[in-house]
Amino acid sequence: MGVTDAELESLLPLIKIKVYPKKTFLLRDGELAKNSFYVEKGLLCSYSVDGKGKQHIIQFAPEDWFISERSSVYFKIASRFTIEALEETTVVVIDKEYTDYVSGWPAYQEKNELSLQTHIRHLQARINMLLGATAEEKYLEFIRLYPGLYQRVPQWRIASYLGITPESLSRVRKELAERSHR
Amino acid sequence: MGVTDAELESLLPLIKIKVYPKKTFLLRDGELAKNSFYVEKGLLCSYSVDGKGKQHIIQFAPEDWFISERSSVYFKIASRFTIEALEETTVVVIDKEYTDYVSGWPAYQEKNELSLQTHIRHLQARINMLLGATAEEKYLEFIRLYPGLYQRVPQWRIASYLGITPESLSRVRKELAERSHR
DNA sequence: CGAGCGCTTGATTGAGTTCAAAAATCGTGG
DNA sequence: CCACGATTTTTGAACTCAATCAAGCGCTCG
Numbered sequence: 001m002g003v004t005d006a007e008l009e010s011l012l013p014l015i016k017i018k019v020y021p022k023k024t025f026l027l028r029d030g031e032l033a034k035n036s037f038y039v040e041k042g043l044l045c046s047y048s049v050d051g052k053g054k055q056h057i058i059q060f061a062p063e064d065w066f067i068s069e070r071s072s073v074y075f076k077i078a079s080r081f082t083i084e085a086l087e088e089t090t091v092v093v094i095d096k097e098y099t100d101y102v103s104g105w106p107a108y109q110e111k112n113e114l115s116l117q118t119h120i121r122h123l124q125a126r127i128n129m130l131l132g133a134t135a136e137e138k139y140l141e142f143i144r145l146y147p148g149l150y151q152r153v154p155q156w157r158i159a160s161y162l163g164i165t166p167e168s169l170s171r172v173r174k175e176l177a178e179r180s181h182r
Numbered sequence: 183m184g185v186t187d188a189e190l191e192s193l194l195p196l197i198k199i200k201v202y203p204k205k206t207f208l209l210r211d212g213e214l215a216k217n218s219f220y221v222e223k224g225l226l227c228s229y230s231v232d233g234k235g236k237q238h239i240i241q242f243a244p245e246d247w248f249i250s251e252r253s254s255v256y257f258k259i260a261s262r263f264t265i266e267a268l269e270e271t272t273v274v275v276i277d278k279e280y281t282d283y284v285s286g287w288p289a290y291q292e293k294n295e296l297s298l299q300t301h302i303r304h305l306q307a308r309i310n311m312l313l314g315a316t317a318e319e320k321y322l323e324f325i326r327l328y329p330g331l332y333q334r335v336p337q338w339r340i341a342s343y344l345g346i347t348p349e350s351l352s353r354v355r356k357e358l359a360e361r362s363h364r
Numbered sequence: 365c366g367a368g369c370g371c372t373t374g375a376t377t378g379a380g381t382t383c384a385a386a387a388a389t390c391g392t393g394g
Numbered sequence: 395c396c397a398c399g400a401t402t403t404t405t406g407a408a409c410t411c412a413a414t415c416a417a418g419c420g421c422t423c424g
Contacts, residue, residue, distance in 0.1 A: 050314040058306070071306065074299045109291055116298040117256045123305035124240070124253065130312040131345040132232040135380070154402065163313040168380055170404055317412070336370070350412055352372055370421085377414070388403070394396090 014098035027083040036068035042089025057161035138162040196280035209265040218250035224271025239343035
């Protein structure tokens with residue numbers, strides 16, 4: 001409604017579908033993020049690196065997940081994350097100019113608020129988990145949030161998401177396995 | 183622009199300034215949140231209670247902070263937080279009907295997105311802190327985020343915000359004090 | 365003014381880390 | 395397709411930070 005064909009056409013170049021090989025960096029720490037990503041197929045993740053050189057996974061993004069360094073895009077500040085492909089991944093790349101352009105459209109605003117509110121709910125849930133849970137509870141929570149992903153992601157990255165060491169995760173899994181088939 | 187006096191008048195009853203005594207509950211766990219709060223003077227906090235009955239402070243809200251159970255308001259689901267006054271507090275109470283009404287106004291949308299994006303940045307920073315920091319680093323981070331608040335909030339609540347026990351916080355503070363005046 | 369709440373301190377315990385090394389798996393070039 | 399080097403996972407042992415348990419102190423507010 002109210003959008004001309006010419007307008008739509010001018011927007012098309014701002015949305016691209018790309019295929020990134022495994023280990024590609026879609027965004028590097030310190031850069032200014034100009035894109036957001038929607039995963040069609042494959043797997044991305046974002047992580048930060050702390051003062052001690054330790055990597056902390058912020059988020060995994062398998063099929064149908066959206067991933068973005070929102071603060072860098074919105075506030076125009078240097079990114080504090082890296083976004084990397086963990087598998088060969090087909091991604092819808094949404095240019096910042098695109099969102100700027102459509103930011104006046106009511107339909108976009110609704111979607112955008114939903115996306116932001118959902119993001120907040122996720123982050124909040126994660127904070128609650130980090131505050132209360134044991135290593136085992138964290139791992140079970142991870143499995144619930146990302147069904148099937150534990151088979152696709154190396155364990156040391158899952159450990160990094162949970163905020164524990166790979167050794168601890170290995171022991172947690174062993175313990176769970178022993179408890180289950182008995 | 184485009185807003186009539188009559189419109190404005192109809193909105194007035196939806197924003198109220200109220201004074202809550204210490205220990206008042208502005209929102210209880212399980213309720214459906216219908217309001218958001220802006221603190222003029224005093225101090226509020228929100229917290230969740232986990233399965234083991236332990237209380238986790240989500241956020242403090244001293245002067246000029248905004249506090250809300252966004253997920254409950256937006257998704258119309260039962261609140262998972264409690265919001266409580268830690269001091270006698272003067273609050274701008276914003277009824278959900280108000281935000282619903284003005285949600286079409288461009289000026290509101292801008293403010294709202296800024297607020298959501300800022301919220302996300304805060305939550306993200308907190309997650310990074312919880313993933314990496316020691317008890318001492320967490321406490322120092324708390325002091326940076328809420329300057330002066332450590333004198334107004336009971337220590338056991340600060341501990342709850344940091345995800346450590348009151349005893350540990352007591353020892354951290356002792357250690358910091360000894361290290362500083364020497 | 366005293367009962368309860370919050371803070372401190374001490375002793376002990378325990379979950380998870382660290383360090384080290386072996387075992388398993390992956391992936392890449394010949 | 396196999397083999398070899400690299401990466402990842404597992405396992406073990408010692409250690410560490412913070413939690414727990416317990417007791418005593420001091421404040422405040424009812």
